[in-house]
């Protein structure tokens with residue numbers, strides 16, 4: 049039986065062209081928020097995922113599975129793997145498109161077990177946009193950029209206004225996030241994002 053459930057992207061799209069001020073290929077992307085479970089330094093049991101901009105519409109991320117990420121003994125929990133893809137795909141959207149967006153839908157395809165101690169090399173790409181909808185997909189290669197694909201994912205991100213975060217989130221944490229964002233941009237000599245969807 050085919051693992052592909054429907055055509056992707058599922059609707060007609062335009063090419064997702066990276067923002068003219070998107071970080072250039074080779075740029076190491078910093079932590080976007082210190083308390084983020086996906087990438088934050090202050091999230092002790094977090095994934096500590098790290099990302100680098102690739103050529104074209106791609107972001108490369110890597111994440112090493114620790115004992116804190118187990119489901120079955122010695123194996124990564126599937127939900128945590130989905131989290132790693134959410135982060136990697138979100139990083140591609142946020143950094144390449146430079147628009148605030150949230151995950152509307154995330155679909156994962158688990159192809160091989162991912163043992164504790166292994167590193168997933170996740171290649172995330174922009175597949176197209178349709179209005180506020182940004183379609184992205186990724187493959188996670190086991191232990192090397194050209195290793196076997198262990199997990200694949202496809203996601204829809206929806207562009208939102210910053211009020212999405214100020215209305216629903218924690219205003220104090222939002223200030224911390226803004227500081228981190230500013231610091232990342234300064235370190236890379238970049239200017240700020242477009243703020244409206």
Ligand SMILES: CCCCCCCCCCCC(=O)SCCNC(=O)CCNC(=O)[C@H](O)C(C)(C)COP(=O)(O)OP(=O)(O)OC[C@H]1O[C@@H](n2cnc3c(N)ncnc32)[C@H](O)[C@@H]1OP(=O)(O)O
Pocket residue numbers: 080086134135136137138139142143149150151152153179180181204206208
């Ligand atoms: C440097 C930075 C680094 C940044 C690095 C960041 C990395 C972090 C990564 C983690 C990201 C997350 O986990 S984000 C957290 C998890 N996600 C969330 O909490 C989102 C919760 N959901 C929502 O708030 C909402 O449902 C929204 C915003 C997604 C959509 O609501 P809305 O704004 O009212 O818009 P709505 O009209 O419903 O949807 C807009 C369009 O998307 C479609 N749409 C919406 N959801 C779906 C869906 N599940 N499946 C299909 N289609 C959908 C609608 O049909 C519509 O299509 P059409 O009618 O236009 O055709």
